[in-house]
Amino acid sequence: MHQRDGARQPRSLRKAAALLVSAVVAGSFFSPTGVAVATAAEPGTGRILGRLASETGEPVAGDVVAIDESTGQAYSATAQSNGAYAITGVPAGRYAVLFRPSEAAMPDAPYGYVDAWYPNARRGDGAARVIVDVGTETLAVDSALCAAGRVTGVLAGIPGTYAVALLDEPTPVDPFDGDTLVAELDAAGEFALRAPAGGYELLVYRRSGHDWHPYAVAETRVEVESRSPVGIPVIAAPAAGAAELVLRDDDGGLAVEADVILRNTGSSRVERDGLTDDAGRVVFEGLASGTYTVAVNGVERTPSLVVAVHPDLRAHVTEPA
Structure with a gap:
């Protein structure tokens, strides 16, 4: 692990x-x-x-x-x-x-x-x-x-490669790039990691290729005490879907090489980013089901552009000219 x-x-x-x-x-x-x-x-x-x-x-x-x-x-x-x-x-x-x-x-x-x-x-x-x-x-x-505490738990419900991180600061893009408290799940979906005393959010990451992406936030907040074990109830991560967007710029032309960020409306910690191609198109795979707002080059679309992602389906969103 x-x-x-x-x-x-x-x-x-x-x-x-x-x-x-x-x-x-x-x-x-x-x-x-x-x-x-x-x-x-x-x-x-x-x-x-x-x-x-x-x-x-x-x-x-x-x-x-x-x-x-x-x-x-x-x-x-x-x-x-x-x-x-x-x-x-x-x-x-x-x-x-x-x-x-x-x-x-x-x-x-x-x-x-x-x-x-x-x-x-x-x-x-x-x-x-x-x-x-x-x-x-x-x-x-x-x-x-101070001696650490230990946090253990199980992630169940969906196939894939996942990691679990304890966070009390802004979400790192890659949990393994830096010193995040993070552990990759083993074959049984179990994780174990040590952490200093304090309160944390538990964030699930999903791996796509060589990259890790924030996927979902567990409902339970984790409170860790020094020298004490904490067992997390089984986490049922939501099933994955995908989203395909075709975006236009302020002049009505295709938004080429635009930096697009999807933010889950249920959590500020879960977001994904990508660049549009020459056709203004960008695809996000492996998204947890839910609704996402769209920001382009750091500016959220107004009126708000919302994408609904459903399990095992690809949402298609094309802005009108």
Whole structure:
């Protein structure tokens, strides 16, 4: 089962956080006793030092990345088994610090830990910012990680390849592009993923070719508690249909290469987009049954153009000249 879970970040910071692998890796400096040792900073830079720990105060190994708010550049270090880390050579500026605990370092967390923004905030826009000054040390940038909860459930009723995501932020276009809490269903239609405590909407994605598309929102809101399991009642996803549209521009001509967005009238999270061809035509396959409004190049059609999608049928909509 394909699973990728962790703290979710606003889209503006996802790309920056993804630089963890290719970031400028600042060295971690530790004494034999395990205490972070301040070393000479590079000219014109400062340092960020601290400790990664569980909510019970036990040290946690893992990675730490500081993301420059103005440039998106990432500077990283590794928290050792004692939790201490040191990021040096950090240019002056404002940073958001992200802690990524090691998968192996979770003895007191039954479902593991999830990523945390300093100070233990799930979202980047809720994190306290760290200000680094030239030639100074920014100390006590610590994290007290909370153990995750586990969410399990079953999706039933329709064939296809699906994934389930827990969301408390704007809907990602591709749930596996970034750090969304998401898990692909196994052959039995079951899913299991871990998540930090909090309230979430449960969104079903459907795969079409190599792409994932938001499909339907479950009626039940998910409330997750640290160290606790949550079982979701069987989710009956609606059957799929399709829609074919032929659109015209404001002058009455065919809308060629227009960016078309379908939005499900029952949920702001379920939408699809595509480009019209030379005949002003665009086709959307694998839509959950329901009604959808149409927006062209970011502007909703007025009067509203509504498309009704029915199971196993293709809706045809042609605007008059």
